[in-house]
Amino acid sequence: MDGNGTVLIVAQNDDEWAAVTAHLTDQFGYRVLIVRTGPEVVATLLAVHVDLVVVEAGGNIAEGVALLTELRVAHPEVVRLLVLEADAGPASQAISQGAIFQFLRKPLDAEQICLMIERGLETRELARRHRILSREFKFPGDAAIFGERQSIPLRVESQRFEKLVYVSxxxxxxxxxxxxxxxxxxxxxxxxxxxxxxxxxxxxxxxxxxxxxxxxxxxxxxxxxxxxxxxxxxxxxxxxxxxxxxxxxxxxxxxxxxxxxxxxxxxxxxxxxxxxxxxxxxxxxxxxxxxxxxxxxxxxxxxxxxxxxxxxxxxxxxxxxxxxxxxxxxxxxPLRDRPEDIPALAEFFAAKHAEALGRKILGISAKLIERLMAYDFPGNIRELENEIRRMVALTKDGEYLTTRHLSPAVAEAIPRRDLRNPAGFALDGTTLKEQVESLEKHLVRETLGRHRWNQSRAAEELGLSRLGLANKIKRYGLGESG
Ligand SMILES: Nc1ncnc2c1ncn2[C@@H]1O[C@H](COP(=O)(O)OP(=O)(O)OP(=O)(O)O)[C@@H](O)[C@H]1O
Ligand SMILES: [Mg+2]
The missing domain is CATH 3.40.50.300 (P-loop containing nucleotide triphosphate hydrolases)
Known part of the structure; x- marks a missing residue:
């Protein structure tokens, strides 16, 4: 290593890590960042380039495993280490789900942990070079060379995580x-x-x-x-x-x-x-x-x-x-402008997360695909992926993903398609302003209709003053007949 990596430590107590931090910076020239909580880890990874994360699981191993698993999916290239209390249970979940590089138990030994960090980064670098060379020489696959070792499936996956899926x-x-x-x-x-x-x-x-x-x-x-x-x-x-x-x-x-x-x-x-x-x-x-x-x-x-x-x-x-x-x-x-990509993306994410969570999902119901394709996805593909991940987590082995598992946000959204063309209603205009006005006109007319033109009630439901509603009626030329 060139001694210029960044190590992120999720520590329960900074003081305990002082010796390790000093050793890492002085002896190895690493930059060390220390945080305490999962959200801090996520924010740090978004802001700076990190090479390796050490997660210290305090009393709650499950929390540590969840964080490691999340990191594995979101930042597969970051090496993961786990530090356990001396009397904590087995690390098997962290090994399988979090695909950690190594774990060790307390008390902390600065030399030992620094060596592990050094070796972890070396291994990553070797894996990277190996990947490049095998691509260049067109090796059929890594598994044939390395057999069934733990780190292999992760690497194959981490490449798959980077796959761009599209059909549009x-x-x-x-x-x-x-x-x-x-x-x-x-x-x-x-x-x-x-x-x-x-x-x-x-x-x-x-x-x-x-x-x-x-x-x-x-x-x-x-x-x-x-x-x-x-x-x-x-x-x-x-x-x-x-x-x-x-x-x-x-x-x-x-x-x-x-x-x-x-x-x-x-x-x-x-x-x-x-x-x-x-x-x-x-x-x-x-x-x-x-x-x-x-x-x-x-x-x-x-x-x-x-x-x-x-x-x-x-x-x-x-x-x-x-x-x-x-x-x-x-x-x-944006995804809403290429809904044709949604089925392929949904399949891809379902397979990816089923594998990560160890679920055996049969597939995605046609009805669900239809619902997803009608939804606007303001958060685009990230939102679609989160939605599918959540649904996979809620689905039992041997079942299909269905509309039953949709999050409230998507389940309750007015489907975009229905908005554009349900009972004969289509948004007019092309600019945002025109379309918003067309929608406003539609909603005002529809609400008035439901309240049999009782303007007080309609105004109350729409959160308008009576005068405000009257203005809109005038502006859009609405009348009881139309
Ligand atoms: N075509 C695609 N195929 C598969 N996965 C995709 C595709 N597009 C995006 N993703 C996934 O969606 C998530 C969001 O993508 P990415 O981070 O590249 O978005 P972004 O445009 O950089 O978003 P932001 O502006 O919020 O940073 C990532 O997990 C990414 O892997
Ligand atoms: Mg981005």
Whole structure:
């Protein structure tokens, strides 16, 4: 290892970990982050690049196992270690469901745990290189080489987790273009609503590029101070600021030859936009607190769920940086604009989570697919995946996923299709304003009809004043006959 990894420790009590932390930073040069709760882990993993997580399960092993399992699914590339109390029960669940690399029991031995961390990261690196080589030499599969070892199914899965699933024409076109773009070195800008698969597309680009044997590193730019972001991306020298206990390489150089995904690029401050622009123009980095500039050749992929073009128009994002970033510009369409993808995605997620949870599901009922296809999915594919995961968890072995298991949010939503065309009603217009007005008119008329034009009652149900309702009746030209 180059001694520049980041280790995240989920500790019950920071003090107990002081010796381990000191050893990891001083002897190995790791960056160590300590958190206490599951949600903190999730937030940290979204914000910074983490290589290995140590979960200390206190009295409650089940909680620790649940967290490890979640990490396995959401961040399969992060190595997982478990620390148990001396008298805790067996670790078998964590081994099978959480697919941990190793576990150990207290009392903590700093040397032992540091060695395990070091070995865990080495193994991951070897697995990564092996994967690249076997792809290059087209080995049929890893299982034949390694037999039935514990770590093998996980790796196969972790590749599968990264699979882009689609059938829609829109996505076929997009992925064809992305595949071509991948072969170039130009920056790529990927935009689209939350949960549409921007990060997954970025990964696909990297693994379809000539850079695939070098790292792909992800930096979330949201909610970061300039100083922190600078040190994450450009690195820093020891002592450059309080807390900079060792040199840090920075993501751009760590990914040299590979790809850096700058997620939530819309969130970087105007002054940091200047730094990024300079980097894109010159391909040089200058670590914080250092006077040397170092060259580095990374491919930049930027993602945003806010339209940069719009931000440029509002003066909130530099136009020159926007032009630099969009060597290619892709817009991942929201799921509601490509419902044809829903059945394939639902099948994929059902199989993935059935396997992760050890369930034997027969399939998905036709009625359920129909319901899913009619739903709007404001959270897009992420929401679909969460929905399916939840349903898989609620379904017994040997059963189908059915509408019975839908979450209230989806079950109670007005199906989009029904909204557009039920009893002869279709939304008029194309702009949002026109469609919203058309819907408002429909709802006002429908409510008045149900209350036999008793305007007080209708106004009360709609949360309007009588005058407000009267205005709407006038505006939309409604009358008791129509
Ligand atoms: N086409 C797809 N096939 C399979 N899984 C997908 C697909 N698109 C997205 N996913 C899954 O949906 C989830 C959300 O995708 P991703 O994180 O790439 O979205 P995003 O656009 O980056 O969202 P955000 O803007 O919120 O960061 C991920 O778990 C991803 O694996
Ligand atoms: Mg994302």
């Amino acid at each position: 024409e829109k996505m076929v076109e997009l992925c064809d273009l992305a595949r071509q773009a991948a072969r170039t070195d130009l920056p790529i800008l990927i935009q689209g609503e939350t949960g549409t698969g921007k990060e997954l597309l970025a990964r696909a680009v990297h693994y379809n590029s000539l850079r695939r044997s070098s790292p792909l590193l992800v930096q979330n730019c949201g909610g970061m101070s300039d100083e922190l972001l600078h040190s994450e991306l450009f690195g820093h020298k020891r002592g450059a600021f309080t807390g900079a206990i060792s040199d840090r390489l920075g993501l751009f150089r760590a990914a040299d030859g590979g790809t850096v995904l700058l997620d939530e690029i819309s969130e970087v401050s105007p002054s940091f936009q200047v730094s990024l622009l300079r980097f894109l123009q010159e391909g040089e980095v200058k670590p914080l607190g250092s006077d040397k500039t170092l060259s580095c050749k990374v491919r930049i992929v930027a993602a945003s769920n806010r339209s940069l073009k719009m931000l440029v128009a509002k003066g909130e994002f530099r136009q020159d940086l926007y032009f630099r970033l969009k060597g290619f510009e892709f817009e991942v369409p």
